[in-house]
Amino acid sequence: MPIKLLFQLSWRNLWRHRRRNGIMLSAIAVAVAGVVLLNSLLRGMQVDMQNTVIDNLNGHVKVLQPGYRDDPGIGRGFAVADGWEAELDPLEVVGWAERVRVPAVIMSERETRGVQLVGIDPAQEDISFLSGVDIVGEGLSGPDDRRVIVGAALAEQLETEVGRRLVLVTQGADGRNREAGYRIAGIYRASVAGLEKAFVFTGAATLQGMLDTLVVTEVSVRLTDDLHGPSMMERLKNTVFSELDVLSWRQLEPQAALMVDFADQAVFIYFLVVMGALVFGLVNTLVTAVMERVRELGMLRALGMKPRSVVAQVVVESSLIMTCGILLGLALALGVFSLVADGMDLSAFDESLASFGLRPVFVPVLAVGDVVLVAVMSLVLGLVASFYPARRAVKLKPLDALRR
């Protein structure tokens, strides 16, 4: 039986029951769109979580003194050789930053809090969340700036404001406490309140001066793509930072990495759940389409149509309706996605999202790979669902069928 005729027959058969097949088509479209959209929410969460971890002063790759993570302090600092950045491939790297980061106690006239005091070169911080924050007052002017910037939530707790002074106490390289007053240059507002409470920034050289040292405690590198991570880490470890720990963001935040990886499996889970609910209706429709054509199929068999062709007809019918449903579903998903692509306001769940490292404005992400995967899996499902109806059709004996 020529393929063209096969398609023609199947296509016309579909139009014999417009209402029924129209509804089946809509169901497939809704299911495909649903899986694609649910997945875009999860992908958005995955991208957001990963970016937050990287923005959160980690970078893709971070260099630390072994032991710094268990016992942070200037005692675990290291000297950075001039020109180490020559090892970085400029095509793979967005930027890098050297920082001095120590635990400290911050005191206003009224309140006391524990914070991380971070000495930075503001020009290098286009790789971290600092590049995106709104600052009331001024940012730091350079590594020699003798002022601090503090988070809005911390400023509120300390009952202080721009221009006022704060006292910071931390341990110097010799193990003795250092205490110094800093004027507040600016107050920053980050997307997550936890960051505002955790980090106080000042100039790197200023902090090194206070601690009587020239070392830094960390070097962060941000890459253009996570894929460059392993080779970059190996290069740094083998050349300039051989004595130090060179860690990826996955090693720094293993739990976030686990949740990020989970999103890769979720597309299959969503597909099974949603398509599982669809498949009963699909099989039902296909079986009915066979059963009500028993006489017709018997006639065709009697006229010499091969069983193979009968099976082919059922399979092609199923595939046709599936293909149309998938196309319609993808169009529907794209339509809905364009409405929410700019972001959804989830600020009602701010604190919970923050504990997952997520921002209150949530931006879904449509990954082409997922869309293709859903489309292909749906087609396969269409073939599988036509198996039982096709078997019914081929088991018909022409004589019995005609007699009915």
Added chain:
Amino acid sequence: MSELALSDPRSAAAAGAATVRVSIPAIAWRNLWRNRRRTWLMVAGIGFAGFLVVAINSIQVGTFTVMIDNTARFFAGHAQVQHPEFLDEPRVEHTVDDAAARLQALERLPQVTGAAPRAQSFALVAAAASRADPDAEPPAVGALVVGVDPQREFAAIRHAASSGRYLEARDEAYLGAVLAQNLGVGTGDEVVVVGNAEGGVAAMSVTVVGTFSTGQAEFDRSQMHVRLDAFQEAFALGDAVHGIAVTLADPAAAIDVAASLGDESSVGVPWQQLMPEVHQMAELKYQSSYMIYALLLVLVTFSIVNAFIMTTFERTPEFGMLKALGMRPGAIMAMLALEALWMALLGLAATLAASGLLLGTLANTGIPLTADMAGIMSQYLLPDRLYPVFGYRTAVEFGVAALLATQAAALIPALRLRRLKVVDALRMAE
């Protein structure tokens, strides 16, 4: 056909003894089994969707009930009595007065299973200068210092001692292991606390009797317990506290109970406000699952609409006959509605059977988690096995929604029957 008079009960009585009385519900039931395969497919479809909804929700309820309770018992309690402004501004002067009297009143309430008074403040903590080397300045660390009543304190932190014991005598301290390490102190060492009291400096000197390691970095790094009476004296609080944390017999009723705990100078704060991140996480998960439930229900409804379109199409001659015999379109529609009802009830029975089987099994064995997942779970104070708890509310909601959806699904094709021309319909039988 004449033996089987099909009519609604009112006209059946009028028709007299010649008719065999068959009720419409019974006929609807029999109609379902005229096409067994289709009925079973639809029942399985409803059952499968319902099973997924119940399974997802039951795992969530099981997880979050335990997580909320464990987190509350860890420190915050199911509710707290606080100064009205303390929650937003935890300042040392925002106190609850007459703590002793309030405590006794709380302990008399039947809903309250435990009550622990607490006073707290951020303060600078440092090891006392060593006698051997008085010039060496020990590091000072910011910490949350909490004054507790060791007899009444329920916080799970007290059972997490990594060295030493919990508080007994006055002027003792029990602090996080990481905090102790950062301070360079251990059991037996003396620690100095300096903080801001109302109108002056608060200072106290205490001896470390124990350290705790909970695995919760925030607590291990920054919390220190001292005796409430010592704290009150150092911070000049008198009989005042910053909160009385309570555990409840029924944590689910926390909002109502908390509302009844306040008076003119204090408020009852339920765990939903004490631990907003936990509450929101649970709500976010519950609510985002409703997207999946809705999608499943829509798909099942589409399938059922389709099944009824096919049914009414195949049975058009039969309906024409019934109409010719005098059955009113309303009665035919009622019959289809009953068929949908039976189908939905069978589907829901399948849901119950499947989820009962699953939950019955998992309620004993639990769902074991991989080592990686267990690591995450312990961060949220969850055990390494999850025990699902049947989510009644969502199950009932799905049941009602499925009944309504199937009724709507049966109604759409049935509406056509009103325009059914008897002659055309009967001619289709040829």
